[in-house]
Amino acid sequence: MLPQPTVRASVRPEAxxxxxxxxxxxxxxxxxxxAQAMQLMGAVMPFLRNSEIFGENEPAEYVYRVQSGxxxxxxxxxxxxxxxxxxxLPGEIFGLEFGGEHTLSAEAITxxxxxxxxxxxxxxxxxxxxxxxxxxxxxTGRELQRMQDRVLLLVKKAQERVASFVLEVAERGGSGNxxxxxxxxxxxxxxxxxxxxxxxxVLGSLExxxxxxxxxxxxxxxxxxxxxKELMS
Amino acid sequence: MLPQPTVRASVRPEAxxxxxxxxxxxxxxxxxxxAQAMQLMGAVMPFLRNSEIFGENEPAEYVYRVQSGxxxxxxxxxxxxxxxxxxxLPGEIFGLEFGGEHTLSAEAITxxxxxxxxxxxxxxxxxxxxxxxxxxxxxTGRELQRMQDRVLLLVKKAQERVASFVLEVAERGGSGNxxxxxxxxxxxxxxxxxxxxxxxxVLGSLExxxxxxxxxxxxxxxxxxxxxKELMS
DNA sequence: CGATGCGTTGATAACTTTCAAATTTAGTGG
DNA sequence: CCACTAAATTTGAAAGTTATCAACGCATCG
Numbered sequence: 374m375l376p377q378p379t380v381r382a383s384v385r386p387e388a389x390x391x392x393x394x395x396x397x398x399x400x401x402x403x404x405x406x407x408a409q410a411m412q413l414m415g416a417v418m419p420f421l422r423n424s425e426i427f428g429e430n431e432p433a434e435y436v437y438r439v440q441s442g443x444x445x446x447x448x449x450x451x452x453x454x455x456x457x458x459x460x461x462l463p464g465e466i467f468g469l470e471f472g473g474e475h476t477l478s479a480e481a482i483t484x485x486x487x488x489x490x491x492x493x494x495x496x497x498x499x500x501x502x503x504x505x506x507x508x509x510x511x512x513t514g515r516e517l518q519r520m521q522d523r524v525l526l527l528v529k530k531a532q533e534r535v536a537s538f539v540l541e542v543a544e545r546g547g548s549g550n551x552x553x554x555x556x557x558x559x560x561x562x563x564x565x566x567x568x569x570x571x572x573x574x575v576l577g578s579l580e581x582x583x584x585x586x587x588x589x590x591x592x593x594x595x596x597x598x599x600x601x602k603e604l605m606s
Numbered sequence: 607m608l609p610q611p612t613v614r615a616s617v618r619p620e621a622x623x624x625x626x627x628x629x630x631x632x633x634x635x636x637x638x639x640x641a642q643a644m645q646l647m648g649a650v651m652p653f654l655r656n657s658e659i660f661g662e663n664e665p666a667e668y669v670y671r672v673q674s675g676x677x678x679x680x681x682x683x684x685x686x687x688x689x690x691x692x693x694x695l696p697g698e699i700f701g702l703e704f705g706g707e708h709t710l711s712a713e714a715i716t717x718x719x720x721x722x723x724x725x726x727x728x729x730x731x732x733x734x735x736x737x738x739x740x741x742x743x744x745x746t747g748r749e750l751q752r753m754q755d756r757v758l759l760l761v762k763k764a765q766e767r768v769a770s771f772v773l774e775v776a777e778r779g780g781s782g783n784x785x786x787x788x789x790x791x792x793x794x795x796x797x798x799x800x801x802x803x804x805x806x807x808v809l810g811s812l813e814x815x816x817x818x819x820x821x822x823x824x825x826x827x828x829x830x831x832x833x834x835k836e837l838m839s
Numbered sequence: 840c841g842a843t844g845c846g847t848t849g850a851t852a853a854c855t856t857t858c859a860a861a862t863t864t865a866g867t868g869g
Numbered sequence: 870c871c872a873c874t875a876a877a878t879t880t881g882a883a884a885g886t887t888a889t890c891a892a893c894g895c896a897t898c899g
Contacts, residue, residue, distance in 0.1 A: 471747030
């Protein structure tokens, strides 16, 4: 048995209007029944760069899976500051909620295609298929683990946070030493709890230490992984 | 279906030797089947103040529930710094893992009694009882939500973190405006990602602002809840 | 070309840590 | 119950880190 979704609003109208502007990125291979089932049951919806996928306090009616592009979830504080809670790459699932409403907002970082699945459908599926039920539980556990790692990251110094971030993107984004950052400095800063100036400066100092090489602002090369891991402290 | 536990080591010998030194604190009322089942199936084990309950990288063979006292989970960084990831009060469950080994260590903050339940037993129970299965999922979701809130907390300024912490303890610890802090300043600091000196100074400034009153270092009175909430920003 | 968004760089200010010392509290034994 | 010792907390001054404010460079796009 899984939590019953609170079914309220339908698909957000502004989301339907948006169209992608670039070709899809390759979808990360998935080997689990949940992702496959979502792919079959869900509707693909395109989102323009910087457009909202869902907003804080809206009814959590859907579960989302990135098909192409990149998504951020975040919260805006009363003083206007923004904290990015998570980045989601192709193949990853986001928007899981345990109450009736979203506690975070979500936006497309790049033009993106997102699979939407009714939360009630996922719930029903989990009720009938123990494997799905377990995967939902495991997914939540992985998300918890990731959030715990973020707690451990956020108490470190700027250089350690940025070095960790670079390595995280390198590992999640795929293989190879050339990594593409889908998000601007501002997003990295809000993810790491720093300012964009500090992120820029630290990236520069990492390059000075020959740990990385900055080809363009969105493309960097890992030059010395073990050094980076040391700088993570 | 739930994750199969990796059964390896038995109960840690040093834990068995320890005896409580003070009377039990009242157990928070629980209205869920999981906690009740754990209470029935589990063995109560006493831990002395500052003694280890489990250690990082040990096989995660048990799930734990605080019966009395207070527990902290934490990680030690390579440079010796410690980050406390969670505090657990009577009635709360800790030690849930999704891999085979503990990713954190756990210690008793005060003398404590902890109920240990075999992870395999919880797994079996969840497999046979959908309600238990759901509660395990819900528990993980609450833990995730709590960890997310901590991410949002750790990017704020010292005063906001301390104000949030005071209010969190007030809400979790029970009713009333007189709150008892079970943990020393050092633990609060390591939980909030600050130094103990900063925690002490901020508490002093909160008292100066008549938001709180510090009776003793472990006992403070909420004087102005709404002001505290503002200072949380 | 000028406008705009994004990124870098520099100087200064604000905040937190670090190091040190004083003070209070708690635990223990007489 | 008091004195004594150790631990915890508070307080102060200086140093370090990051944020803030400001200017500049560099693309893209109309």
